[in-house]
Amino acid sequence: MHYHKLWIGFVLLLAITSCTDPIDLKLDQTTEQLVVEGMITNESTQAPIKLLYTQPYTKEIGAVARKATNAYVYVSDQNNNQFPYYENEPGSYVPEYFTGQVGNTYTLHIITNESKEYESIPEKMLPTTNVEDMSAELRSRQVINEAGIESTEYAFQTFVNTSDPADEKNFYMWRWIGTYEVHTQPQDHTKDVRGTPVPDPLRCCAICWVTEGYQNIAVRNDALINGNAIIKQPIARLPILPENFNFKYHLQVKQYSLSESAFNFWRILTSQVTGVGSVQDPPPATIPGNIRNINDADDAVMGYFGVSAVSTRTMFINRDEVPFAISRYIYADDCRTLKNSTATKPDFW
């Protein structure tokens, strides 16, 4: 982690002399490999297990990965109870009903339609502590735009506090989802008629709820704090903008228990997708998964079958916590055209 920060500063220092531009590396193409994305939890609804294949590295835009359809997928536990999964859409498999039990050990089994048999290493569901507290702090920083004008940018930095059991190694993952209400102006909608905007009021919809935040994953082990509370684990940095803080902001944080190998998988994956490939970054490497072809050791499988216990906590950040006026959000269109937006009010709102 320190390499990374060091590097950012270093690159910044070189701002005057350095530059970046695209190059062509002429990468070789290799054969497809199976990718397994799957996690089972102790929650009542399970995320689907997705089976797809790797894609060649091209500049082509919008290429879609081939999905592994018609596979036979099931999860077994240490008592050899089998929980079959069904394909609900191509390459996506869900169980009829399944809730993981803390302390049980689960194994994923896959037989593809090409009759290749895959199996995960057995993973034990480890307990996780409750998220004890959440908080948000207002932060400001000076930024300078391309025109050279300095301005202040405000944001909420959010944190969770959680307890860490002593005498054992614990590995955590946190993910968050933010939801906010937006009001738009569909009645002011215009359409373009031969280059001239002509009023074209829309009936729907002026009020929507937008969700964001899937991109962020934080993983941590307790090596530095074993037995101490984890206090102020940074979760999300939410910039204060007219669209997201005109009403209130809902933040949901899920804390997952991880095994050490799952932690390493996520740690290396996140460092690889966020790393800048600099000489101060650890060299990129294969991300070690836990699934293998039981008949062919050379058939490497990407991805990790994770087994986690989950604890969830939510909070609202109200507009009155922002100590300054936020201008009205102007968007003269149906609010549902916004990304990840719905006109249906969420249950928790």
Add this chain to the structure above:
Amino acid sequence: MKFYRFILLICFWLTCNVLAEAQNISPAVPEADSSIIISIAANNLPLTQVLTTIQNQYKVNFYYRPEWLEGKMITINVTQVPLRQVITRLLQAQSLDFVIYHPYAVVILPNAAALATNPTEIKEDNALVQSDKIIIGDRRFARANKKLTLSGYLKDEGSGEPIIGANVVEKSQGIGTATDKNGFYSLVLTTGHHQLTFSSIGYENAEQVIALYNNGSYNQFLIKSAVQLSEVEIKSQQNKLDNLAAIQSGVSKLDLSQMKKLPAFMGEIDVVKTLKLMPGVSSIGEAASGFNVRGGNVDQNLILMDEAPIFNSSHLFGFFSVFNPDALQDITLYRGGIPAQYGGRISSVLEVKQKEGNFEKWEGNGGIGPITGRLALQGPIIKNKTSVLVAGRTSYSDWLLKRMRDPDLKQSTASFYDLSAKISHKISAKDKITLSAYASQDKFGFAVDTIYNWQNQAASLLYGHTFSNKFFLDIAAVYSNYKFKINIDEPNNASIYTNGIRQESLKATFTYLTGPHEVQFGGAVSNYMFSPGKIEPNSGFSQIIPITLANKNSREGGIFINDEFDLTPRLSVMAGVRFSFYQHVGPGQVFNYAADQPQSEETITDTLQFTSGEIMKTYGGIEPRLSVRFRVNENASVKAGYNRIQQYIHLVSNTAAASPVDTWTTSSASIRPQIGDQLSIGFFQNLAQNAFETSAEVYYKDIRNILDYKNGAIIYLNNNLEADLLQGHGRAYGAEFTLNKKSGRLSGWANYTYSRIQLKIKGENATETINSGEYYPANYEKPHTVNIVSNYQFNKRVNFGANFTYSTGRPISAPVSFFQYDVFSVPNYTQRNQYRIPDYHRLDLNIAVQTGYKKNKKWSGSWNFSIYNVYARKNAYSVFFKKVYGSPAQPYRLAVIGTMLPSITYDFKF
């Protein structure tokens, strides 16, 4: 240009007052003896009479003792014959010899054969016999072809300081040696006349003919070549000696005055940047710590500053090196033929010597560049007894950053300094003591709350004692400490992280000269203390709990003997052996891992505790060293070398380039020492009367237990570091071709290096195997490198310089495919280091101008205007993958210097 000529024995006979028969005829105008043409006829006359007749008729005087000529009768009849021939004929069969001491003075003395048992004539080169010479010993008592020792000191004409590493070479036989730490040299020569050449970088050459008839001594003063005048013509002699006469191959000595004429990067004259223009030396890029020698990793270079090891040679991530050029005396890089007195690093030895203060007078020098300012002062505390040198360099980059408009830059900090001091004291003619100290510090911070800080501290106490002019002792007591620190001020994580390494050593080297041998022997002991990492909260709000990885202790010892000798005048050998041993000592823990599983924290089966001082693991071994030089002819040599070195301490780094965050670690029960065996052979040829020197060398290096890392290895505060390390086999091989032209208005060098370094790591299981157990290139491998360095002397004051460098791009790992995972688009890397970044090439230009140079001027200055990267090539420093909307992350390159960089530096001397 010879200010001083030290003549020890002007004439033995004159000083000893033995010459009786001084004729009262005043000597005539000097003329070459060959121009004296004599006609004389005599029939059975006494020799004295004949000589007197000649003396009366021609402009020549004879000197002799009457008893030598007693009873000698002569019959001769010659007309119009040169004097030399006449005397030869006169003295034939008379058991007499002569020396034409001056064109008008001939000394007659008994034939050596008449006195000595060995009847062989001493063969003499007439040109030498007739030259201006110094005579050592008495020819009459000398035996032909006897081995005699000539020794003495080389000193600086101005300061009286010894000149270290200067070449002393006998021209005709090509026998040469170099002066030691005390400026002392010793040569074994045969009886007779010898033309000696004394040369050292930065000094004007001196030549002296010596007539050697007994063991003796001769001291020579050399004059600093202050400004680049036209005496380069003489230098071609020296080059010949360097290239052909030196026994070892792969030894480069950097010329500081030459360095100052090269284009400077951001105005800084830099040792490591100049080294990288030498064959076989490279680095990852502009901003990478350290350097790589013949396929060796950065940690395989032993960097010694006045005998003290320097653990991090870089300022500002390797943009600059830690050596302040104002404080340096000389710099030698051994990349092959490493003598037995050095050990502990397998690829190279970089020996940096700091200047000694002037013993005669106070003086100073310094410089101002765009990044740093430098100042050095030196002079006597007690004249000719004690001297001091203090030199400092500091950056003002911090001051510049504060003036940036960008708020992030404004809050950043980047600064460094270094400071050197050296005190030398001559206790007596035979004892000298030197205390040398060095400190450097770097501070780098981004947006105030995290400050990175690293520092080197080194000190050495050197003592030299002369038992006799054939036997010396040098003792060095050294201390070196490297510390790295991260200071985090953000209240919740407020903490200080530190790591480092400390070494204390004691080394004794004896030098013994006997006959044709120069023997060095001695021993060294070192203590190491490794601090692998420690973190401590430094605020009441901090959530960080303190963690201290236990310090590790070890000791290293070595005993060595090295002999340099000539088997025949053409064949010289340097043979040595070193025995080294290493002990990892307690207190500490040794983890035992399950035998059949990958090593990791989970597979620890047992922990062994060791108490303080208890030996945890011992390693050791014999390290043979051999260099052989065969002089094929006047202009060509063949050299071969073999050396084995064991390396017990390792720099652990999981980044492509060495970074200050990296930690040094010890060999232990789980980490084996690296063992390097290097074999090299080279051909050296001088062309066009030594105007050009060329060489071609090939080498193969085998490295056992070379280090690499598991995928996703963690180095930061990892108590089971060894579980993340892998050791395997490395092989490095290559060829180096050089062409040098050191004389003439246009000077410079060109070299081409082919260099490969490949690793093979095949463990018991998949996580301990890299690239399926096949050989793969190390991430610093640059197979093809071309360097061209040229300098054109426009006039006495103005120099133009141009450098061009080209190298193959270094290897990187690149994704072969990608996949969607969760919300991420994940690149899939399969094999390590299978792709390369684009090739690197760059042209630099400069003009160096001396201002107002006069020999005795109080103040002299020089300007260096440089342009780095003239055609503004965006050389890739690294390649990274950046997201592009709608398609997988695409490769981009980062060019650290993506533009042309001009700079101006002013250097001064007073």
